[in-house]
Amino acid sequence: MVTEVTRREEIIVTATKLFKEKGYSAVTMRDLATAMGMKAASLYNHINSKQDILKAIIISLAEEFTQGMDLIKKSKHSTIEKLKLIVELHVHITTNNTYGMASLNNDWMHLEDQLEYYLQLRKKYEQDFVDIIKTGISSSEIIETNAEVVMFSILSTLRSLYLWIPKKEEINLKELTQNLSDVLIYGINK
């Protein structure tokens, strides 16, 4: 038993790619089946519903971000260092889930059962993020600006990483993280 990849996981991986290209609603179970080389009905030997696939993609990612943020929040680093760790967190997760990040960003509203839970995780993440920035402002590490504007500005960039990391395979990930941290924290003005 080396790399135990279940059929279910293969289906989810394939679905994730299709969801990125066309969005959850536009992908039919027959599209997914064709991509898997089987008939739509056969998918149900492995998954419970289309919804379940979306849930599997989104919730695990959301929880990964939550876990990462919890570690950073509790750490003893400076604000600037914490922000760099957040950049690192996003680069890391996004690199390993470029397709899934599309669903996390764009298809969460179709979660139904788990929608509330997802929204709760996201709200908490943004709150933790803004708290870190506010602490940095209080301690004079960060300039006096609207903390929410700063948070949304940085987070928007990090949330869009999935769109252009695939195009930048040549770039070193350490270098990308460094580059991004510099631009987001120190600006671009000479």
Added chain:
Amino acid sequence: MVTEVTRREEIIVTATKLFKEKGYSAVTMRDLATAMGMKAASLYNHINSKQDILKAIIISLAEEFTQGMDLIKKSKHSTIEKLKLIVELHVHITTNNTYGMASLNNDWMHLEDQLEYYLQLRKKYEQDFVDIIKTGISSSEIIETNAEVVMFSILSTLRSLYLWIPKKEEINLKELTQNLSDVLIYGINK
């Protein structure tokens, strides 16, 4: 003849809101009709197809951005000033089209006929943007970093504006533009 609002325009406005909430594919013509207080078939007295609605939303916005970029590109301002004008352009268009920007960002792949044209406009916009940054690096106005990383970083934030401008009605738009320009250009480090 004061404010001539055609029925077609009302339908497009309503559709734009629904598309933001659920995405183009998940909104049915019956959803749209219900929101308009009529039956689905009646919509076709005013619009040609579902596709046409999407086209009307996206293409006009994309062309507005193209026009704005053309003006900025041809202007004689410094690089930093040009970047500030780009921020202003995005804040301005997004403020007047918070719903439509969602489709521009997330539903463009369903354009079909006009897809190629849209992609061409977007490619040109990003190219112009990156050229401005490269010019700024050459003239030592901007630090020596990867121009594309800078472009995508700034553009990601500007493209996400539609998500949080609606939440920030209290904030002054001039102030927001100023705030954003500062954060994006000068960073947040004290």
Added chain:
DNA sequence: CACTCAAACTAACAAGTGTTAGTTTGAGGC
């Protein structure tokens, strides 16, 4: 009053939707 016309309606269509039930296939263990 008759006429026009925008804008709604009802009814229906062919195709596509997610999903279920029951069946077949074929490799591996006893």
Added chain:
DNA sequence: GCCTCAAACTAACACTTGTTAGTTTGAGTG
């Protein structure tokens, strides 16, 4: 050689999809 079982299949379901055709309504105009 039989049994098991994961994993595919066929067939069908109830419903939804975008869209068309033809009809009705009702306000405004001559």
